[in-house]
Amino acid sequence: MTIQVGETIPSAKLMTMTADGPGPVDTDGYFKGRKVAVFSVPGAFTPTCSAKHLPGFVDQADALKAKGVDEIACFSVNDVFVMDAWGKGSSADGKVTMLADGNGDFAKALGLEMDASGFGMxxxxxRFSMLVDDGKVTALYIEEPGAFQVSSAEHMLAHL
Structure with a gap:
């Protein structure tokens, strides 16, 4: 079942690149006590994700933070090395935290996984975005397949 507004983010382990290499991120601690704008993409380096989705959040990072967002996080079902390289190549450092959901466990726990095997993925x-305040989902914007509108940084910013 898909997570709903008002529900608590499920416990999961993600990965991020640290100065010492890959490091775990526990969702329980990550979302506790702060407001996080989260967006998810089907794949790092894919066309819409690289041309629009991540760049939008990088470009709007200051505006989102001015509206009370403490952190912006991008996650995808990719490994931590791919997410790190994509973040660096997209000038996300210091603006968007890149989180790897390598096995898709977090996407499944949210009920927001999809079968992309027809594309070899x-x-x-x-593709979605959500606002999480102290571990609770306060806004959730899920895209229709193939669409890119409601999960954008601009859409989230307009609804803060």
Whole structure:
């Protein structure tokens, strides 16, 4: 079942690149006590994700933070090395935290996984964004397949 507004983010382990290499991120601690704008993409380096989705959040990072967002996080069903390289190549450092959901466990726990095996990509995350305040989902914007509108940084910013 898909997570709903008002529900608590499920416990999961993600990965991020640290100065010492890959490091775990526990969702329980990550979302506790702060407001996080989260967006998910079907795949790093894919066309819409690289041309619009991540760049939008990089470009709007200051505006989102001015509206009370403490952190912006991008996650995808990719490994931590790919997410790190994509973030660096997209000038996300210091603006968007890149989180790897390598096995898709977080996407599944949210009920927002999708079957992209027809494109040779296996199970991935749907394209969406959400606002999480102290571990609770306060806004959720799920895209229709193939669309890119409601999960954008601009859409989130307009609804803060």
């Amino acid at each position: 296996g199970t991935r995350s749907q």
